[in-house]
Amino acid sequence: MTKRSWAEPWKIKMVEPIAMTSRSERDTAIAEAGYNTFLLRSDDVYIDLLTDSGTSAMSDHQWAGLMVGDEAYAGSRSFHHLTEAVRDIYGYEELIPTHQGRGAEHILSQILIEPGDVIPGNMYFTTTKFHQEYAGGTFVDVIIDEAHDPSSDHPFKGNVDLAKLQGVIDAYGAARIPYVSVETNVNMAGGQPMSMANLRATFELCSRHGILVMLDATRALENAWFIKQREAGYETRSVAEILAEICSYSDGATVSSKKDNLVNIGGFLALRDPVLAQEARALLVAFEGLHTYGGMSGRDMEALARGIREMVATDDHVAARVGQVEYLGNNLIKAGVPVVHPIGGHGVFLDARSIMSHIPQSEFPAQALAAAIYLDSGVRSMERGVVSAGRDPETGDHHYPQLELVRLTIPRRVYTQAHMDVVTESVFEVFQHREAIGGLRFTYEPEKLRFFQARFEPVQPWEF
Numbered sequence: 062m063t064k065r066s067w068a069e070p071w072k073i074k075m076v077e078p079i080a081m082t083s084r085s086e087r088d089t090a091i092a093e094a095g096y097n098t099f100l101l102r103s104d105d106v107y108i109d110l111l112t113d114s115g116t117s118a119m120s121d122h123q124w125a126g127l128m129v130g131d132e133a134y135a136g137s138r139s140f141h142h143l144t145e146a147v148r149d150i151y152g153y154e155e156l157i158p159t160h161q162g163r164g165a166e167h168i169l170s171q172i173l174i175e176p177g178d179v180i181p182g183n184m185y186f187t188t189t190k191f192h193q194e195y196a197g198g199t200f201v202d203v204i205i206d207e208a209h210d211p212s213s214d215h216p217f218k219g220n221v222d223l224a225k226l227q228g229v230i231d232a233y234g235a236a237r238i239p240y241v242s243v244e245t246n247v248n249m250a251g252g253q254p255m256s257m258a259n260l261r262a263t264f265e266l267c268s269r270h271g272i273l274v275m276l277d278a279t280r281a282l283e284n285a286w287f288i289k290q291r292e293a294g295y296e297t298r299s300v301a302e303i304l305a306e307i308c309s310y311s312d313g314a315t316v317s318s319k320k321d322n323l324v325n326i327g328g329f330l331a332l333r334d335p336v337l338a339q340e341a342r343a344l345l346v347a348f349e350g351l352h353t354y355g356g357m358s359g360r361d362m363e364a365l366a367r368g369i370r371e372m373v374a375t376d377d378h379v380a381a382r383v384g385q386v387e388y389l390g391n392n393l394i395k396a397g398v399p400v401v402h403p404i405g406g407h408g409v410f411l412d413a414r415s416i417m418s419h420i421p422q423s424e425f426p427a428q429a430l431a432a433a434i435y436l437d438s439g440v441r442s443m444e445r446g447v448v449s450a451g452r453d454p455e456t457g458d459h460h461y462p463q464l465e466l467v468r469l470t471i472p473r474r475v476y477t478q479a480h481m482d483v484v485t486e487s488v489f490e491v492f493q494h495r496e497a498i499g500g501l502r503f504t505y506e507p508e509k510l511r512f513f514q515a516r517f518e519p520v521q522p523w524e525f
Contacts, residue, residue, distance in 0.1 A: 067384065070377035071474060074121065081107050087436050095516025096432045096501055098441050107439030108480050109472070113407045115161075115319035115326055116472035120371060123323065123364040130360030139362040140353040143329075146369040150301065151278065151308045151316075153331035155338035157345050160356025162279055162317025163188040164349055165330035169275060169315055170196040172340045173239040181229045182242035183221050184208060184249050187449055187510055189242060189277060189315075198239075201229050208250040209463040211401040211412045216291040218253035218403075219246065219284075221263045230270055240273035245307060246280035246287070249445060251466065252386075252405020254287035257295065257306060264310035276314040278331075281307050282321040282372055283406030286379045301373035313337070320407065323368035323473060327357050386471050388478060392485040398492050401466065408470035411488065413446060416495055422447050422461055424500025424520055430467045430491070432517075433498045433525055438487035442469050449512045497524040 082090070082105055094100035098111060109116065131137040144156045159165045166189050174180065176197030182189070183204040190200045203225040207215040221243065230238060243263060247253050267274050285303035289295050295303055308314060313332040318324050332338045342352040349356040357365070372378060383406055390404035399412035417426035427446035434440050446465035453460055469484060491498070501517035 067381070069381050069385075069474070070375070071120070079107060082439050084436070087439060091432055091435055095504060095518070096428065097512075097515055097517060098431050098435055098443055099513050100516070101435070101441060105439070106435075106441045108476065108484060109441050110408070110469045110484065111441045111443050113320055113470045113472050114317060115324075116475065117319075117323045117325070118472070118474040119323060119325070119364060119368070120474075122371065123367045126363040126367045127360040130358065130363035132359040135351055135353055137353055137359045137362065139359040139366065142366040143362045143369075146366040147329065147331055150304065150369050150373055151314065151331055152305050153308065153314065153333060155332040155335055157330040157332070157338065157341045157352070158355030158357055158362065159328045159330060159345070159349055161319060161326060162277075162315055162328040163192065164356055165315035165317075165328050166192040167195075167348065168341050168344045169313070169330055170198070171344055172337060173273070173275075174198040175239070177237065178239050179229065179233045179237050180240065180242050181221075181226055181238065183219055183244055183255070184247050186244060186248055186277065187512070189244075191510060193242070200242075203229060203241075204247065204250065208247065208253060211251070211399070211410070211415070211464060211466070214402050216254075216287075216403065217256040217259060218250050219244065219255040220259040221255070223259075223262055223266060226263065226266060230272070235270040235272055238270075238272050240275045240312070241267050242277065243274055243311070244277040244279075245284035246406045248280070248407075249449075249462075249464065250405075251401035251410040251464070252280070252283070252407045253401075253403075254284040254291075254406065256292050257288050257303070258292070260307060260310045273312040274310065276308065276311040277316075278308065278311075278314040279317045279320050280407055281314075281316075282379055283383060286376075286383055287406065289376075299373075300376050300379055304373060318365050318368070321372055322365055323372055324361065324365045327361050327365045329355070382471075382473055385476075385478065385481065389469065389471065389481040389484060392481065393488060396485060396489045396492075398488055401464075408468050410445065410464075411442075411467040411469065412465075413444075413467050414465035416492060417498065419496060420498075420500040422465060423459065424502065425517065426500065427465050427467050428517060429498055429501050430495075432501075433491045433495075433523075434467070434487055436525065437491050438483065440469075440484050440487050442467050444468075444512060448515060451509075451511060491525075494525055499523050 174196035413427035450460035
């Protein structure tokens with residue numbers, strides 16, 4: 062029997078109208094935005110694949126939760142609902158609520174990192190690395206080499222290279238390593254997962270040396286799905302069970318709840334050690350808010366508590382979520398467009414280095430490709446390459462990562478497969494006319510996290 066089609070495990074109850082703009086309107090909009098898709102007005106965007114962060118559609122149950130959220134300044138029952146959800150689903154006893162993931166990263170870095178410390182991790186993420194450096198630490202990449210190769214079909218490109226990690230421990234000493242930063246479904250590698258075996262081995266290695274393991278569990282649900290699909294022995298396990306095991310191989314986690322947890326704002330730091338949690342709460346009160354709301358309102362916490370339980374209620378949600386990403390990715394592969402292999406969990410990553418091989422990396426080929434896709438169709442994507450990598454503080458030169466990517470990030474429960482077809486056609490159109498697209502140069506470059514607010518102009522007028 063042939064494989065049957067599948068459908069999303071929800072039906073549409075409310076819609077938000079969107080409209081296509083004209084090419085001349087998009088020419089004006091991208092120029093005013095300095096060829097940076099982050100600076101476009103959402104009204105000028107047709108299909109918004111900039112990020113999956115805070116862009117999900119909440120369920121009717123979550124919207125109902127907004128109405129019963131407890132806005133008490135102290136001791137909100139919604140905080141207790143959130144604490145119980147994190148304990149039940151993730152398995153951590155201590156909860157520190159924050160306004161979003163970077164708030165949790167900031168607090169974790171401040172309580173654990175001393176100047177001169179070294180923090181190994183499986184590829185950097187922009188805000189995570191910033192907070193580690195802001196606290197006086199230095200990030201060291203210990204991801205496997207396959208993660209830097211967009212054509213590699215390794216099923217777990219997010220894995221830690223245990224030999225590299227041991228080398229860092231030998232070189233610097235365990236006392237200078239406050240924790241190992243382990244990201245599930247590694248964003249900058251293309252949404253690539255870790256295997257359970259590798260996570261377990263990483264935790265065991267760190268435990269032997271007295272080093273903490275802190276997860277970035279922002280997309281751990283998608284990682285659990287890939288383990289279920291790709292790792293022997295997990296085929297019959299539920300994603301809820303796999304997620305709990307993932308978290309068991311850690312001492313704590315930061316979570317941007319704007320992804321897996323299906324809310325538009327919120328996050329948390331979760332810990333096992335009550336002493337560390339007390340230190341974190343002291344900083345929370347100073348930087349975010351009281352320990353029973355952090356950076357969230359009661360209604361935000363109520364919706365988040367429900368979203369955490371909802372995401373693992375059945376496997377159907379994550380199967381459809383990743384399935385839509387794979388649908389877009391496979392269509393682009395069939396069209397001959399170079400993308401990162403295997404298709405990741407939260408988006409399709411275009412191999413801009415290959416697509417825009419006529420543009421030197423110093424002229425930001427991924428940034429140019431993202432701008433060109435917007436010009437063609439109003440589809441907004443984002444750069445993940447040399448602009449995101451920033452500059453070397455010692456030499457002042459750009460960091461030149463091996464991966465020069467454009468990320469097409471799919472919000473959860475927002476777009477249909479027809480929207481993905483439109484995206485495929487636009488990317489293919491740009492791919493066919495790529496030689497008409499030129500490089501970019503800075504007209505404004507922020508010192509920190511420059512990709513958010515930088516502005517550019519074409520080095521030469523584009524023919525595209």
